[in-house]
Amino acid sequence: METVVDGLRMLVTTPIALAAAAGVAWGILGGALPGISPSISMALLLPFTYGMEPRSAIVLLAATYVGAEYGGSIPAILIRTPGTNAAAATLLDGYPMKLAGRGGEALGISLYSGVLGGFVGLLVLMALTRPLAELALRFTPMSYFALGVLGLGVIASLAGPSLLKGLAAGLLGLMVATIGSDPVSGVPRFTFGQPDLLDGVAPILVMVGLFAVSELFLQAGQGAWQKASSESARIRWPGTRLRRRLVKPQLIGSVVGAVEGVIPGAGGTIASFLSYNEARRWSRAPEEFGRGSPEGVAAPETANNTVAATALVPLLSFGIPGSNSAAILLGGFLVHGLIPGPRLFEENADAITGLYAGLFAANVSLIVIGGAALPVCLWLVNRSKPVLMAFIYALILSGIYSINGSLFDLGLTLAAGMAGVVMRVLGFPLLPVVLGVVLGSLVESNYRRALLLSGGDHAIFLEDPVAVVLLSIAALVVVGSVGTRFRSRRKEAHA
Amino acid sequence: MNRVRAILGILAALATGCAAGDAPPGAEGGYPHAIVTLVTHSSPGGGSDVFLREMARRLGPRMGVDFVVENVTGGGGARAMSRVANAPPDGSVFYAATPSFIFTSLMSRPANTYADLDPIVNVFLDQEVVYTRAESGFETLADVMRIARTGAGRWGAASPGSLERQALERLARAADVEAAIISHDGGGDLILNVLNGTLDIGVGEAQEIRGQLDAERLRLLAVFSEARLPGLPEVPTVGESGYDVAVTKFRGLMGPPNTPPDIVETWEGAVRDLLEDPEYREVYSGAMLSPAFMPRPEFARFIEAFAADTEAFLRESGVLD
Numbered sequence: 001m002e003t004v005v006d007g008l009r010m011l012v013t014t015p016i017a018l019a020a021a022a023g024v025a026w027g028i029l030g031g032a033l034p035g036i037s038p039s040i041s042m043a044l045l046l047p048f049t050y051g052m053e054p055r056s057a058i059v060l061l062a063a064t065y066v067g068a069e070y071g072g073s074i075p076a077i078l079i080r081t082p083g084t085n086a087a088a089a090t091l092l093d094g095y096p097m098k099l100a101g102r103g104g105e106a107l108g109i110s111l112y113s114g115v116l117g118g119f120v121g122l123l124v125l126m127a128l129t130r131p132l133a134e135l136a137l138r139f140t141p142m143s144y145f146a147l148g149v150l151g152l153g154v155i156a157s158l159a160g161p162s163l164l165k166g167l168a169a170g171l172l173g174l175m176v177a178t179i180g181s182d183p184v185s186g187v188p189r190f191t192f193g194q195p196d197l198l199d200g201v202a203p204i205l206v207m208v209g210l211f212a213v214s215e216l217f218l219q220a221g222q223g224a225w226q227k228a229s230s231e232s233a234r235i236r237w238p239g240t241r242l243r244r245r246l247v248k249p250q251l252i253g254s255v256v257g258a259v260e261g262v263i264p265g266a267g268g269t270i271a272s273f274l275s276y277n278e279a280r281r282w283s284r285a286p287e288e289f290g291r292g293s294p295e296g297v298a299a300p301e302t303a304n305n306t307v308a309a310t311a312l313v314p315l316l317s318f319g320i321p322g323s324n325s326a327a328i329l330l331g332g333f334l335v336h337g338l339i340p341g342p343r344l345f346e347e348n349a350d351a352i353t354g355l356y357a358g359l360f361a362a363n364v365s366l367i368v369i370g371g372a373a374l375p376v377c378l379w380l381v382n383r384s385k386p387v388l389m390a391f392i393y394a395l396i397l398s399g400i401y402s403i404n405g406s407l408f409d410l411g412l413t414l415a416a417g418m419a420g421v422v423m424r425v426l427g428f429p430l431l432p433v434v435l436g437v438v439l440g441s442l443v444e445s446n447y448r449r450a451l452l453l454s455g456g457d458h459a460i461f462l463e464d465p466v467a468v469v470l471l472s473i474a475a476l477v478v479v480g481s482v483g484t485r486f487r488s489r490r491k492e493a494h495a
Numbered sequence: 496m497n498r499v500r501a502i503l504g505i506l507a508a509l510a511t512g513c514a515a516g517d518a519p520p521g522a523e524g525g526y527p528h529a530i531v532t533l534v535t536h537s538s539p540g541g542g543s544d545v546f547l548r549e550m551a552r553r554l555g556p557r558m559g560v561d562f563v564v565e566n567v568t569g570g571g572g573a574r575a576m577s578r579v580a581n582a583p584p585d586g587s588v589f590y591a592a593t594p595s596f597i598f599t600s601l602m603s604r605p606a607n608t609y610a611d612l613d614p615i616v617n618v619f620l621d622q623e624v625v626y627t628r629a630e631s632g633f634e635t636l637a638d639v640m641r642i643a644r645t646g647a648g649r650w651g652a653a654s655p656g657s658l659e660r661q662a663l664e665r666l667a668r669a670a671d672v673e674a675a676i677i678s679h680d681g682g683g684d685l686i687l688n689v690l691n692g693t694l695d696i697g698v699g700e701a702q703e704i705r706g707q708l709d710a711e712r713l714r715l716l717a718v719f720s721e722a723r724l725p726g727l728p729e730v731p732t733v734g735e736s737g738y739d740v741a742v743t744k745f746r747g748l749m750g751p752p753n754t755p756p757d758i759v760e761t762w763e764g765a766v767r768d769l770l771e772d773p774e775y776r777e778v779y780s781g782a783m784l785s786p787a788f789m790p791r792p793e794f795a796r797f798i799e800a801f802a803a804d805t806e807a808f809l810r811e812s813g814v815l816d
């Protein structure tokens with residue numbers, strides 16, 4: 001309750017509301033551009049948040065996520081090209097609706113459902129993170145080690161089709177994490193006499209390179225997308241009868257979104273498709289699905305906006321980024337010296353309250369900006385693709401340069417981009433790399449600290465209750481996802 | 496756009512006008528540069544950054560100079576050092592030095608080290624304190640040693656190559672105990688591990704733990720200085736507690752090699768006078784900084800001795816070979 005009052009006060013006393021609105025607007029534009037995913041829209045902004053007040057910076061990023069999840073549905077509905085991966089499910093019924101002359105209505109449903117999903121997600125976020133924060137003070141080096149292991153265990157479930165490739169990607173990240181000064185003795189490792197490497201490779205460079213730069217490289221090799229006609233640039237808000245019909249798919253979307261968001265590794269795309277499927281199964285008119293059912297738009301759009309909030313639960317409470325977008329947001333926290341995880345609630349409760357308030361403001365402004373931004377999005381989507389891509393390159397590189405004023409950082413980012421291209425072409429997932437980079441030093445330094453404490457006795461990990469619980473969960477996550485993988489492969493073999 | 500520029504111009508004019516107006520007689524044109532860059536390796540809001548900005552705010556009007564604080568972060572200070580070492584030695588660029596620049600020079604062997612910089616003047620000593628959590632059973636350092644003597648001592652320092660780490664290693668040697676000395680990823684991690692009872696004691700700057708001290712969640716056991724601190728008269732020194740160890744964290748200014756003597760003299764005078772300023776004194780004593788003016792010759796000897804000490808320590812503890 002106190003948090004709510006504090007949060008509302010922050011909305012009027014700080015520029016948080018402004019940051020939220022700006023983030024939503026940027027997110028919608030980014031989301032509307034095919035190929036520019038929510039995480040890339042966020043990554044583009046990340047370097048510019050460096051000079052901002054921390055709370056506004058984080059809100060700006062989180063609001064971008066919110067905006068992008070809606071923005072992605074615009075080209076999905078209008079030009080049959082999903083702006084984001086999660087919007088691929090929206091396309092299934094959104095585009096048929098547009099063909100039937102109901103494009104504006106589909107956009108209205110998408111916006112309305114997105115806002116609802118966002119509020120549900122925020123409630124779930126607020127309810128879950130607080131109790132987890134109570135653990136804050138009990139985190140010893142042993143617990144932190146176990147937490148890092150749990151985070152790495154998530155790789156098993158987000159590795160994509162090949163577990164081996166996922167593990168290899170994670171390993172690459174862990175290797176990058178060993179660059180820099182040794183966390184215990186301070187001796188430089190793998191720095192090759194390069195002073196710029198003494199502090200290690202900043203996760204932000206890896207993220208921006210892997211996600212954004214590699215996407216641009218790949219986009220450069222693909223043809224232009226379809227043009228959108230400007231006649232459809234009007235949103236129609238759903239009427240009372242339709243709204244009543246949408247309650248069920250929206251309920252399904254928000255429940256699926258809440259659950260999938262909280263589980264690291266699931267993310268918005270899975271939530272969208274899952275909720276689309278469930279909405280069809282529970283619908284009174286399942287035969288309409290795929291031919292322009294409003295329910296088919298509402299369910300995935302509710303789900304992906306719910307995820308935009310609930311994906312922050314594992315990030316805020318444990319510091320584990322469960323999705324690409326959450327990983328970028330983590331970068332935003334780190335740039336400001338805020339370390340998500342139990343300690344954040346102890347030391348910077350303000351930042352969290354600000355984030356809640358900002359998400360609230362973001363969803364409110366989504367209602368207004370969602371409609372107003374539509375003509376701008378259409379204009380942007382219809383620009384020449386090479387010009388757009390060149391502009392985005394300039395934005396990324398100048399942003400990275402502005403962090404430390406270092407050309408070395410620029411080189412690292414581009415190198416990470418190259419690595420990203422190679423990995424994508426060969427079918428390696430990218431997120432495990434980021435998890436490895438972010439969690440590598442956490443795991444290593446706390447493991448070594450724990451052994452220093454015990455004089456080399458590994459039993460110390462079993463004496464710490466928090467560590468035991470976290471390690472058990474990690475084991476369950478790994479066994480569970482490997483099991484699922486195994487079963488689905490057998491099913492495929494039988495079919 | 497033009498209007499914005501005009502307003503900025505007026506503001507700048509006002510600012511320089513005020514600066515000149517506030518300057519004590521004789522200070523105008525006393526310094527050869529209108530703009531002086533102060534380089535720090537710490538990020539905005541970090542220890543050295545705050546130190547420089549507070550000092551520059553007051554020193555600017557006195558010297559008739561506009562100070563610019565430049566944050567050259569990264570490389571444990573290596574980038575900042577090379578920025579200053581390669582600047583013209585004309586008194587327009589200085590570096591805010593702390594012990595970490597000596598640690599980085601010794602451990603990482605960057606292209607430019609502390610030996611490539613000219614000591615100008617020392618300003619403050621930052622005091623390191625030993626603290627424990629409020630509900631721990633330790634009342635004195637001797638209590639801590641009683642546990643450590645059984646081999647179960649767990650002590651913490653903020654980062655691996657740091658003065659705090661060195662202080663604890665020396666303390667363990669002086670008390671002839673084997674304690675596990677754990678370094679962290681920064682002060683926040685360390686404080687948490689002292690608060691949750693993982694560690695017996697932690698070492699850090701008094702200022703860092705002020706909030707926890709005021710909230711009575713942490714208690715001070717000793718200070719690592721030569722004498723008791725004016726702000727903490729009831730806390731004994733480590734020496735008084737029976738262990739002959741004292742460490743000093745300095746905050747001073749270094750310049751590019753061959754900085755001319757008249758520039759150094761100007762700085763010596765300006766810093767000495769500034770430390771007497773009652774308003775400034777209130778600020779720095781509030782931050783638990785002790786004024787420790789050292790003119791160039793003394794500061795140079797101090798740095799040399801500090802580096803020799805540190806190197807010997809790093810060799811003994813096996814970090815350097």
